[in-house]
Amino acid sequence: MNSPSPHFYFSLLRLMAILRGGGATRAENNGAEAWIAGVAIYFISYLFFAQFVPADLKFWQTGLLLAGLAFLVWLFWLFALYLNSLIIEFLRLGGLFAKIPTRRAQSILLATTATAMSAQLLQRGGWTAEIAAIWLIAVAMNLAAAVILAFRNGAGRRD
């Protein structure tokens, strides 16, 4: 078995790993992280678009639209990824995102999009605002952890 000890991608989990005596190396092989973050982003975007479903439809029409929306959200993200790739190319011309892999730059743009959607959901109130608040707190904690890790590792060093 060549399996290394579990590593994490997100700063918050890496910081927690350090506090528990583990390593802070960034890794992209944690299945639990992949599922939780992936489903969370998809769920936030689904809730965001679901608010545009008209409220005056019949029950079966609403159900059908919400089911179809799951596929439309998938298509939205496929399009968003393509659009992001163009934005990244453009930003790289100006020197931004030049030193990180494309998928990391995409990660920043995807998280920004999901966070913007959450901010809007938060303003609407209701149970969807609770979900959005959880996302926003998680993002804030992750950013705070990233700052702590950056200070801890010293300027210019990236794990």
Added chain:
Amino acid sequence: MSQLGRFAVRGVFWREYLDWAVVNLPFYFYPVPLLFFTIFFFFFAAPARRAVVANLAVALPGSSRAMNYLRAFRTLYNFAWTISEAAIYKINKEEFSYEIIGAEWLDQLGAAPGAIVLTAHMGNYDLGAALFAEKFRREIRMVRAPESDPATAQHLSASLEKAGEGGVKIDYNTAGALLSFDLLKALRDGEIVSIQGDRVEGDVAQVTTRLFGNDVRLPNGPFVLSLVAAVPIFPLFIARAGHRSYQIIAGEPIRVLRGSGTREEEIAQGVARWCAVLEEIITDYWEQWFAFTPIFPAR
């Protein structure tokens, strides 16, 4: 192939899109889109879906048709993960964890002066070849069934050879007798030849045998080569065990030796042993048996 053909289920567009996605997708963005791609192909790749259902009906007797459709979905979902992770390995050079089952046989294979690796359309055989070439610093020649789309075939060959970093060479079993002589020479020169032995495609030499109590036709090339070159056949499978985690399953070598029987009898014995291995592995890992063409006679 027309421009529209690029977008067919086996068209090169999807392979190129996967390569693009691997560069662009954060690792945590795979699970949900792959689920939707699986739903998409579950409906649009109808022949493959039907073939998986039909094959599972024989391999897992007693299960209902509805259950086999659910199993077919799971198989396609596993396939989506498998080809994605093979592309991740090829392009991003990410690390994968693996567990070896049957380490003694794998060590024997690594040290063998010429051997045949017999595998199935199961798990991540593409990634497995690259891992093997890297682990043992041995060159491996993979014999594959031809792709229906030449552009896809070209893309796959280039991908596999890139993933293997020079350790993997691809041959398509369309070259007829010339390929047989080429492979025989390679075996006699001490190389390792990998062949998929769970179905026949195209005009290759075949043998009728029994699998799960049914008559099936399997390629007899590996067994003829083993007999003529006097090299063992190592059953080897790469099963996906989880997120970027694999099991390398090596089996006891099958030796097709010249004995008291006729050549056909010796080959038949080797084929029967292979079928026993195949039945065991398919029963245990049916969700990773990517047999997208019917193997068994229609009922």
